[in-house]
Structures are given as C-alpha cells and as structure tokens.
Amino acid sequence: xxxxxxxxxxxxxxxxxxxxxxxxxxxxxxxxxxxxxxxxxxxxxxxxxxxxxxxxxxxxxxxxxxxxxxxxxxxxxxxxxxxxxxxxxxxxxxxxxxxxxxxxxxxxxxxxxxxxxxxxxxxxxxxxxxxxxxxxxxxxxxxxxxxxxxxxxxxxxxxxxxxxxxxxxxxxxxxxxxxxxxxxxxxxxxxxxxxxxxxxxxxxxxxxxxxxxxxxxxxxxxxxxxxxxxxxxxxxxxxxxxxxxxxxxxxxxxxxxxxxxxxxxxxxxxxxxxxxxxxxxxxxxxxxxxxxxxxxxxxxxxxxxxxxxxxxxxxxxxxxxxxxxxxxxxxxxxxxxxxxxxxxxxxxxxxxxxxxxxxxxxxxxxxxxx
Amino acid sequence: xxxxxxxxxxxxxxxxxxxxxxxxxxxxxxxxxxxxxxxxxxxxxxxxxxxxxxxxxxxxxxxxxxxxxxxxxxxxxxxxxxxxxxxxxxxxxxxxxxxxxxxxxxxxxxxxxxxxxxxxxxxxxxxxxxxxxxxxxxxxxxxxxxxxxxxxxxxxxxxxxxxxxxxxxxxxxxxxxxxxxxxxxxxxxxxxxxxxxxxxxxxxxxxxxxxxxxxxxxxxxxxxxxxxxxxxxxxxxxxxxxxxxxxxxxxx
Numbered sequence: 001x002x003x004x005x006x007x008x009x010x011x012x013x014x015x016x017x018x019x020x021x022x023x024x025x026x027x028x029x030x031x032x033x034x035x036x037x038x039x040x041x042x043x044x045x046x047x048x049x050x051x052x053x054x055x056x057x058x059x060x061x062x063x064x065x066x067x068x069x070x071x072x073x074x075x076x077x078x079x080x081x082x083x084x085x086x087x088x089x090x091x092x093x094x095x096x097x098x099x100x101x102x103x104x105x106x107x108x109x110x111x112x113x114x115x116x117x118x119x120x121x122x123x124x125x126x127x128x129x130x131x132x133x134x135x136x137x138x139x140x141x142x143x144x145x146x147x148x149x150x151x152x153x154x155x156x157x158x159x160x161x162x163x164x165x166x167x168x169x170x171x172x173x174x175x176x177x178x179x180x181x182x183x184x185x186x187x188x189x190x191x192x193x194x195x196x197x198x199x200x201x202x203x204x205x206x207x208x209x210x211x212x213x214x215x216x217x218x219x220x221x222x223x224x225x226x227x228x229x230x231x232x233x234x235x236x237x238x239x240x241x242x243x244x245x246x247x248x249x250x251x252x253x254x255x256x257x258x259x260x261x262x263x264x265x266x267x268x269x270x271x272x273x274x275x276x277x278x279x280x281x282x283x284x285x286x287x288x289x290x291x292x293x294x295x296x297x298x299x300x301x302x303x304x305x306x307x308x309x310x311x312x313x314x315x316x317x318x319x320x321x322x323x324x325x326x327x328x329x330x331x332x333x334x335x336x337x338x339x340x341x342x343x344x345x346x347x348x349x350x351x352x353x354x355x356x357x358x359x360x361x362x363x364x365x366x367x368x369x370x
Numbered sequence: 371x372x373x374x375x376x377x378x379x380x381x382x383x384x385x386x387x388x389x390x391x392x393x394x395x396x397x398x399x400x401x402x403x404x405x406x407x408x409x410x411x412x413x414x415x416x417x418x419x420x421x422x423x424x425x426x427x428x429x430x431x432x433x434x435x436x437x438x439x440x441x442x443x444x445x446x447x448x449x450x451x452x453x454x455x456x457x458x459x460x461x462x463x464x465x466x467x468x469x470x471x472x473x474x475x476x477x478x479x480x481x482x483x484x485x486x487x488x489x490x491x492x493x494x495x496x497x498x499x500x501x502x503x504x505x506x507x508x509x510x511x512x513x514x515x516x517x518x519x520x521x522x523x524x525x526x527x528x529x530x531x532x533x534x535x536x537x538x539x540x541x542x543x544x545x546x547x548x549x550x551x552x553x554x555x556x557x558x559x560x561x562x563x564x565x566x567x568x569x570x571x572x573x574x575x576x577x578x579x580x581x582x583x584x585x586x587x588x589x590x591x592x593x594x595x596x597x598x599x600x601x602x603x604x605x606x607x608x609x610x611x612x613x614x615x616x617x618x619x620x621x622x
Contacts, residue, residue, distance in 0.1 A: 215493045218482065222490050225479040232437050232473070233538070234465030234494040289481070 027209050027291060034061075034295060035198040048306055055182075055197040057302045059259045062204045064282050064294035066251030071280070072288035073212060074244040075224030076130060079138045080145025082275035084122065084249040086266070088114040088256025090152065093166035093266035100158040107172035111257035115250050122249025126242035142273065149271040160266075167265035175261055182261065193262070200258050204251060211247065212291060220244055285338060287349025296351040304334050390415045390542055390574050391436070395447035398435045405431045405442060407598040411576075413542070418568040418575045420585040422609075423595035424621050429578040430474055432595065433546045437471050438464045451542070466496055470540035474547045474578075477531035480520035484511055487519060487530055488537045495538035504537035507563060525556035532563060536571070543567065545577035549584045561587050582609065582622050594619050 022029065038058065043051035067081045088111065094102050095110025105113070121144075129140045155162035175193070176183050182193035211217050222230045223237045231237050260266050269275070278301070286297020341349060348356075389412040396409040405428045413419050423429050431442050436449055438461040449457050456464055465471075470491075478487055488505065492498040505511055508529045519527055528548065535543050548564065549557045565588045568575045579585040585592060586606045594602045596619050609616060616622050 215489070218486055218490060219493070221481060222479045225481055226476050228439055228461075229473055229476065229479070231461035232439070232465055232471045233491055233534070234462045235490075236460075236462045 028206060030292060031202055031205050031209075034058075035201060038299075039194055042303060042306075048303070051194070052180075053302065053306050055194045056259070056262050057298060058194075058197050058201040059255050059262055060282070060298045060302060061295050062201055063252055063255035063259070064279055064286075064298050065205060065208050065291075066248050066255060067279050068283045068288055068294045069208060069211065069220075069251070070244055070248040071283055072290075072293065073217060073224065074220040074241055075134075076241060076245065077134060077138050077280070078141040078245075078248075078276075079273075079280065080141035080143070080148075080276050081248075081252060081279050082271050082273070083145040083148040084118045084252035085256040085259065085275065086148065086152070086271040087118040087121065087249075088253030088258075089260040089263075089266040089270055090114070090160060090166065090256075091117060091253070092257035092260040093170045094159055096172050096260075097166060097169040099161075099166065099168065102159060107174070107257075107261075111254065114257050115253040118253035118256075119246050119250040123242060123246045126245035130241035130245060131238055142276070145271070145276055146273065149268065149273075152268055152271055160268075163268050165265055165267040165269075167267075170265045171261060177264075197258060197262070200254075204254060208251060209291060216240070216243070281338070283349075284346065285341065285349055287347065287351035287353075289347045290349070290351045290355065293349050293351040296354070297349060300350060389413055390417075390452060391576065392450040392453075393432070393436065393447070394450065396432070396435060396444065396449060397446040398431060398442040398444045400442050404445065405598050406435065408600070409447070409595070409598070410600050411593055413574060413576050415541075415574055416568075416572060417591065418565070418589045419577075420589040420592045421576070421578045421595055422580075422582060422585055422592050422620055423578075424619070425580065427595045428598045429580075429595055430546055431598075433471070433474075433544055433578055436544060437461055437469065462494075465494070465538070468496070468541035470535035470538045470543050472528075472531045472535045472543070472545040472548060474550065478519035478522075478527050478534070481518055483516050483518050484522075484530055484533075485515045487534050491534045491537040495540075497539050499537050499539045501537070504533050507536060507566065508533050525552050525559070528552060528556070528560060529563070532560070532567070536567060536573075540573060542574045542576065545575065547579055547581075548577055549579060549581045557581070557584055558587075564588055582616070582620050586610065 039051050039054040042048045042054055063085055070076045070078055091114025092110045095105035095113060096107055098104030125144060129137050152160040153162055171177060174185055176185055184191040184193060184196040219235055219240055223240055227237055282297040282301045283294050285301060287293030391413040393409050393411040396406055398406040409432055421429055435442055435444055438459055444457055448455050488501055510529055519530060548560055561584055564575060567573050590606050592604050593600050594604060601619060
C-alpha cells in the first residue's frame with residue numbers, strides 16, 4: 001500500500017481521502033444535515049407532528065451559539081444576553097413598522113441598526129466588565145440587561161410599546177403571511193420561511209465556525225484555559241475578550257432580528273432575565289465546550305418544551321391518567337437529566353456524551369472489522 | 371536591609387553594565403504578606419543563569435514579577451530589560467518585547483493540541499520561528515502533533531511548553547522549575563534541550579530551580595535566594611565544594 005500506483009489508486013486511498021475530507025469539513029456537513037433533517041424529524045407524527053417551530057429552533061441555535069462564543073470559548077458567563085437578542089428584535093420591529101415617527105426602514109437596514117447597537121453596547125460593556133472577574137461579569141451583565149428591560153417597559157418616546165411590545169405592521173415587504181405560514185417573496189419566487197431561516201442559519205453558523213477555528217478563536221480558548229499564561233505569551237487578553245463580547249452581541253442581534261419576523265414582532269418577554277437564564281441552561285445542556293453543543297442543547301430544550309405543551313393539549317385519553325401529573329413528571333425528568341449532566345460533567349453536556357459514545361462505537365466496530 | 375555580603379556589590383563588580391535583564395532592589399508581595407525584600411540580579415546577553423533557593427524562598431515570585439503577572443504586586447525596586455524599566459508594563463507587552471516564559475504549573479493549554487499550542491506562540495510573537503523549525507528540537511513530539519496537551523505526560527507537556535516558548539523566538543527565556551516532577555531520564559533530556567537552546571539558538575536563559583544537581587549540570591553562574599533576598603552569587607564549583615553553604619541555603 002506504499003507505492004503511488006500511477007493512475008489507478010486503490011479504493012482504500014480514495015476512501016481514506018474521502019474520510020479525511022469529511023473529517024475536515026464535518027462542521028459544515030453537520031450544519032447542512034441539521035437544516036435538512038430538523039423539519040422532517042420534528043414534524044414526524046410520533047414526535048411533534050407539526051413543523052412551525054422548526055424555524056424558531058434554528059434561530060435559537062444561532063443565538064445560543066453566539067452566546068456560547070463568549071461563554072464556552074472565551075470563558076465569560078453573561079447573564080444578560082437576552083438584551084442583545086432584544087436589540088436586534090426591537091430595532092427590526094421599530095424600523096420596519098416605522099412606529100411613533102421613527103423612520104420606516106427596509107428590514108436589512110433595520111436589522112443592521114440593531115446589530116450595530118448591540119455591538120456597540122457589547123463593546124462598551126465589555127470594556128467596563130471583562131476584567132472584573134467571573135462573578136462580577138455575570139452580575140454586571142445581568143444588571144444592565146435588567147435596566148434594558150426596564151427601559152423597554154417604560155415605552156420611551158412610544159417606541160418600544162411597553163409591556164405590549166411591538167406587534168403592528170412588523171412584517172417586512174418581502175415576507176407574507178398566508179394562513180399562518182410565513183412565505184418569503186423574492187423577485188417573484190416564493191420561498192418557504194424555513195428555507196430563508198436556514199440560509200441565515202448556515203451563513204451565521206459558518207461565520208461563527210470560522211471565528212472559532214481561526215487564530216482569534218484559538219486565542220480565546222487559550223485565554224479561557226489559562227489567562228495568565230496567555231498574557232505571558234503576548235496575548236492582550238482584555239482586547240480579545242472585548243472583541244469576543246462584541247462579536248457575540250452582534251450575532252445575537254442578528255438572531256433577534258430574524259426572530260422578530262418569526263414571532264410577528266418584538267415582545268418584552270424576550271428581554272427578561274428568564275430568556276437570559278434559558279440561554280445559559282440550553283448551552284450547558286448541550287455542552288459548552290463544543291461547537292455543536294448549543295445546537296444539541298437548543299434542540300432538546302425547545303423540542304421538550306413544545307412536546308410537553310402539546311402533550312397537555314392533546315389529551316390522549318386512553319386511560320384516566322392525569323395528564324398534568326404526567327407533565328410535571330416529564331419536566332422533572334428533564335430537570336433530573338440536567339442535574340445529572342451538570343454533576344457528572346458540567347462542560348460536556350449532551351453533545352459531549354454523544355461524541356464519546358459515537359467515538360467508542362467507531363473504535364469498537366473498527367476493532368471487530370480488523 | 372543590607373548586610374556586609376550584600377549581593378548587589380558582587381553583581382555590580384562582576385557584571386558589565388548593559389545586561390539584558392537587570393533586577394534592582396526588587397521588593398514584592400501578595401495580600402498575605404511581602405515575599406521579596408531585596409532581589410538584585412543581572413543577566414547578560416547569551417548567558418545561562420539559574421536562581422536557586424529552598425521552597426518558599428521567593429523564586430516563583432521573582433519570576434512572576436519579572437514577567438509582570440497580576441500577582442505579586444511590586445512594592446519597590448526596578449526591573450530593567452535592555453536598560454529600560456518594565457515594571458509598569460503589562461505581561462503581554464513584556465512578551466512582545468522578547469521575553470518568553472515556561473511556567474511552573476499548568477504549563478500548556480490543556481484543550482489545545484501540540485500544533486495549536488505552538489501556533490499560538492507563533493501568532494502572537496513579533497519575530498517567531500516557523501512551526502517545523504520550533505518542533506525540530508523535539509522529535510518526541512513529532513508523532514503527537516494533533517494530540518491535546520491534557521492527554522500528554524508531564525515530560526511531554528514540559529517539552530511542549532519549551533517548544534512553545536522557543537517558537538516565539540525570544541531573546542530571553544525564563545523557566546520556572548523546569549525539572550520539577552519529571553522522571554530522571556526526562557530531566558536529563560530537558561537539561562540537554564535547555565543547554566542547546568542557549569548554545570545553538572543564542573537565547574539568554576534564566577531559570578529558577580530547586581533541583582541543584584540539574585542546575586549545576588547546565589549553568590555555571592547561580593544566584594542564591596533566601597527569605598526574599600539574594601544572599602550570594604556563586605559558581606557551580608563553589609556549590610559543589612562548599613557543603614556548609616549548600617546545607618544552609620539549598621538544604622542539600
């Protein structure tokens with residue numbers, strides 16, 4: 001197997017090459033598979049049986065992945081990331097609707113404004129907080145997010161709509177709502193909302209992947225692992241952390257602007273501390289050390305939430321079992337799974353286990369084959 | 371704080387001015403108390419010098435003060451690199467000006483591979499070596515380029531840490547207890563590597579060590595630190611011959 005046998009290289013070599021290519025591009029391939037499989041899987045009758053939530057799940061994956069750039073890679077736990085989602089959501093909603101005398105903006109412009117605001121706030125807040133230590137960072141981000149929610153609730157200049165949020169005239173011109181389904185109309189073509197979101201998902205996630213594997217991303221991991229050593233190697237850790245915060249905020253706002261269309265407007269609940277907390281939990285559930293951790297975490301979380309809600313509504317009724325009792329039971333089990341994960345390996349999450357399991361299986365199968 | 375055999379007088383007479391690294395009357399400490407009281411060192415370009423002393427003498431504190439870590443706080447005195455005071459400089463600026471360190475504990479980034487660890491140094495150095503150039507010193511690491519540091523043995527991690535420091539192509543390499551916790555044959559291998567780095571690459575090396583035998587094997591000039599003060603500057607011969615001195619300051 002050593003010689004380079006002119007043209008007719010053996011099937012083993014070709015297979016090896018294909019395998020190494022697949023290994024190298026496993027993240028893009030995985031992302032495409034997520035997009036292709038998510039909708040058919042959840043709309044299977046045995047699972048959810050409907051597909052509307054698939055696009056929402058993709059948007060959440062982008063948001064939690066953006067959050068995890070900061071938490072999982074740079075090691076900074078933000079407890080106020082909902083505000084960045086909110087900046088994107090509110091800027092898009094206010095801009096598109098042009099309410100209260102605000103200039104009416106095309107969606108891309110409004111979204112860009114939201115992303116710019118989020119990035120600016122992320123940058124300034126980062127300058128103030130990233131070197132303050134983990135606990136302070138968590139609390140300061142939480143406090144600022146609370147202030148943002150409070151401000152939105154006060155409805156300044158009648159822009160944010162207070163507790164009602166912004167829900168009037170929020171769909172941009174290229175999105176139409178027919179029978180509760182969103183359709184993107186683009187130069188005469190009608191594109192399913194899910195595919196539009198998929199495109200945003202792929203672009204955003206591939207960009208995040210490039211960031212994570214770039215020298216910049218590797219430096220973030222180094223800072224997370226050993227800040228003193230990173231500094232002693234010439235890395236300006238403060239600058240890197242601030243940049244990570246800024247990028248994370250920008251991608252969060254991008255997710256927020258798309259979520260605005262998906263949810264038909266901006267809601268004040270999105271800004272709440274519960275959203276920020278859920279974000280942390282989804283990332284931890286999936287596994288913060290892995291690029292696909294947030295993807296896995298969001299899927300399990302959102303799917304379970306939907307599934308449980310449906311379970312209550314469906315009333316299977318084949319026995320006289322109290323369904324709300326079962327429901328609490330299910331939530332208890334999700335909580336129990338979470339506790340087990342956090343106790344056993346807080347940073348591995350579901351994705352870490354899946355990975356190890358698949359790797360073991362592969363090694364065993366290979367061992368048997370040989 | 372000065373005694374009759376204050377080391378600074380010895381250092382001043384034996385060392386030419388314009389040393390690469392000069393530490394002058396350094397005092398430093400932590401919240402819990404002062405550790406260094408009067409540290410004077412002068413390391414000339416191309417030299418290989420050790421700092422010896424018992425556990426708790428302040429060796430690692432000295433290293434951290436030279437590298438500009440968050441702790442200890444410098445309370446007095448001066449650290450000069452190429453004649454310029456660097457006391458107020460942040461750690462990364464010192465690194466960028468040509469100082470590399472191999473720390474005592476947590477020597478590598480555990481979740482990064484061999485190549486990623488070394489690349490990191492290359493990406494953040496002003497005038498780095500190439501990846502292969504840096505790894506050429508360490509044939510042991512050749513087969514494990516993709517391996518994460520956390521899955522490597524202590525000796526392998528130490529080699530990786532030195533490879534990383536070397537890749538930055540520094541003018542001055544600081545090593546904090548490079549032989550600690552390693553098997554005897556690896557200690558000898560690291561001795562060779564450190565000596566080679568000094569002799570072949572022309573990199574000035576300053577290292578802190580408790581393992582007196584290993585320090586004697588590669589360096590000929592040694593500072594002796596005791597209770598936060600430099601008590602003497604000696605040659606290897608002196609340490610070998612003077613048992614009372616060894617007993618008193620090095621505990622061997």
